[in-house]
Structure formats: structure tokens, C-alpha cells
Amino acid sequence: MKKFFRNIEVILGSVTISVTVISVITNVFLRYLFGIQFPWIEEVSVGCFIWTVFLGATAAYKDKALIGVEVLTQVLPFKGKRILELIVYTLLLTLNATLFYLSYNYTAGSDKITSALEISYVYINSSIVFSFGLMTFYSLMFLIEDIKLFIDEHRGQGQTIIEQERGVE
16 A cells, blocks of 8 residues: 555556546547547546646656756755755745645636536646645655755765765765
């Protein structure tokens, strides 16, 4: 169960992309071979695709796999890099928390319904809230980890475990 919650964005993203692919293939197959079209299949595939995009962004953020510009960090000394990382993680925490708050307000105010399934857009828009909630949590974890590293380095304890893993000398 711990493994499920540790990788919840990857597991849910895998399910939603699978539903998207299966529903699109099914709709194409039914349309071209039998001339049958179900409009609700398109709504399901679009809703699942939206969930997939936000869950994928969350998984990439968690693994620190998003594109970043490292020009500034390459010219800074080691201590400057640490301070810059603390500033960046503080800004990311603030940004993600703000986007979480705004997405919550946006989703709470959703009163539209889909045309074919007649379900509320809250179910689709909640992917934004869920993803930015997780990103806010991960930002907080990254910031705490960097603060601990910064404190350890200033105490003069030599290389920390994380530095040894990164190969920092």
C-alpha cells in the first residue's frame, strides 16, 4: 500500500492514459467499421487525457525531471549553488501553493456539465487541484531536504549522504 501512495501519480497516470488510448481506438474502430459513433467516448478520452497531462507533470516534478536552466548554477561556487537552490525551492513552493489555491477556487466554481455524459466539470478540473496539491507537497519536501543539507554543510560535518550520492566533492 505504501508503494501505491508513493507512486500514486504514476499509477493513476498509467490508468488514465490507458483509458484514453483504449477509448480513442474503440471510437475509431466503431466509426469506420460499423458507422457507429458514441459522443460520450470522446468526453471520456478528453477527460482522461487532461488527468494524464497533469499527473505526468507531477511525476516529472517529483523526479526533478523537468527542463531547467543551469547556466547560473555552473558559474556559482558550491555555497552559492546551495543558496540559489534554497531560493528556487522557496519560490517553487510559493508558486505551487498559489496555483493549488487558484485551481481549487476555479474547480469549486465550476458549474458547467459535459454535453454527452452530463457530468460536472469538477471531476475533470480536479486533476489540476490534485496535481498542484502534490507538487506543493513535493516542493515542501525538496525545501526541507535542502535546508537540512545547508545546515549540515555549515556545521562542518563533511560530505552529507546526498552529496556522496550526487558525487559532489
